[in-house]
Amino acid sequence: QSVSKPNVVVLATGGTIAGAGASAANSATYQAAKVPVDKLIAGVPELADVAHVRGEQVFQIASESFTNEKLVTLAKRVSALAKDPAVDGIVITHGTDTVEETSFFLTLTVHTDKPIVMVASMRPGTAMSADGMLNLYNAVVLAGDKESRGKGVLIAMNDDILSGRDASKRINIKTNAFSSQWGALGLVVEGRSYWFRAPVKRHTVNSEFDIDSISTLPDVQIVYGSGNMGTALYEAAAKSGAKAIIHAGTGNGSVADYAVETLKKIRASGVQIIRSARVADGLVLRNSEQPDDKYDWVVANDLNPQKAKILAAVALTKTNDPKELQRIFWQY
Numbered sequence: 221q222s223v224s225k226p227n228v229v230v231l232a233t234g235g236t237i238a239g240a241g242a243s244a245a246n247s248a249t250y251q252a253a254k255v256p257v258d259k260l261i262a263g264v265p266e267l268a269d270v271a272h273v274r275g276e277q278v279f280q281i282a283s284e285s286f287t288n289e290k291l292v293t294l295a296k297r298v299s300a301l302a303k304d305p306a307v308d309g310i311v312i313t314h315g316t317d318t319v320e321e322t323s324f325f326l327t328l329t330v331h332t333d334k335p336i337v338m339v340a341s342m343r344p345g346t347a348m349s350a351d352g353m354l355n356l357y358n359a360v361v362l363a364g365d366k367e368s369r370g371k372g373v374l375i376a377m378n379d380d381i382l383s384g385r386d387a388s389k390r391i392n393i394k395t396n397a398f399s400s401q402w403g404a405l406g407l408v409v410e411g412r413s414y415w416f417r418a419p420v421k422r423h424t425v426n427s428e429f430d431i432d433s434i435s436t437l438p439d440v441q442i443v444y445g446s447g448n449m450g451t452a453l454y455e456a457a458a459k460s461g462a463k464a465i466i467h468a469g470t471g472n473g474s475v476a477d478y479a480v481e482t483l484k485k486i487r488a489s490g491v492q493i494i495r496s497a498r499v500a501d502g503l504v505l506r507n508s509e510q511p512d513d514k515y516d517w518v519v520a521n522d523l524n525p526q527k528a529k530i531l532a533a534v535a536l537t538k539t540n541d542p543k544e545l546q547r548i549f550w551q552y
């Protein structure tokens with residue numbers, strides 16, 4: 221029986237799932253990125269019932285400290301492992317704060333139909349009702365599951381199977397932190413997956429982007445929209461060398477009347493303007509609120525600002541044509 225078990229590699233990057241607090245009552249006050257991967261795996265002996273598991277420590281950081289360099293390093297390692305015929309699936313332990321960025325980056329850039337499953341936790345393993353053990357178990361189940369193949373990068377959290385493209389952290393503190401406006405793909409219960417949906421956007425094997433030919437990413441910055449926001453932050457982003465500015469706009473990605481000229485000027489200097497929204501759900505559509513065709517701006521469709529930032533950075537490795545960028549924002 222043991223020969224038929226899948227081979228799963230756990231790549232550890234840190235986060236609260238590797239966190240430790242002073243007492244069991246510390247669910248929010250603790251240090252992230254403390255426990256090494258071998259200890260995480262040893263902490264869930266049931267993993268051996270569902271897969272042959274080995275661990276690799278890639279980083280040991282809280283995920284708010286992820287950088288473009290680290291994204292590229294991680295994705296290249298995932299890509300290399302996915303090419304190894306002895307590897308059936310890959311799990312990545314990660315902090316919750318930016319797992320939505322990393323999951324989308326891998327969705328866009330790793331060419332494989334093998335399962336890639338990201339997992340995190342809201343509480344450190346030392347806390348009462350720690351969620352990391354079960355999340356890790358579910359992630360290993362999914363990584364070894366043939367049904368997970370070809371569905372893009374997944375996130376295993378709180379029993380849910382979520383799409384790494386559009387799941388995001390929408391609640392802090394509580395363990396039901398992750399969701400997508402398009403719903404979960406399925407559930408894992410007692411070591412078995414139950415699937416109900418699959419993503420239709422381009423991903424992994426069908427992506428035109430490939431981490432094997434990406435070594436650096438351009439800088440993209442987000443400017444947060446609010447009443448009386450002024451224009452200084454847009455100007456600062458452009459001046460600091462950002463190749464695109466994600467406008468985390470109010471409402472439908474709307475732009476204050478006093479900011480339009482500034483954004484037109486920044487666009488004329490070659491920087492891309494991409495309208496997203498600070499509103500968690502919905503879509504930003506072309507020429508709604510602002511004449512994107514006339515101004516040569518791009519809209520982010522349903523992607524939140526941090527997801528739009530990842531797609532913009534990846535897309536800009538190939539093109540600086542706003543029409544092409546818009547095509548990419550519709551397709552991914």
Ligand SMILES: NC(=O)C[C@H](N)C(=O)O
Nearest residue numbers: 235236282283315316317
């Ligand atoms: N729950 C967590 O993992 C939060 C932590 N700050 C991190 O993202 O690494």
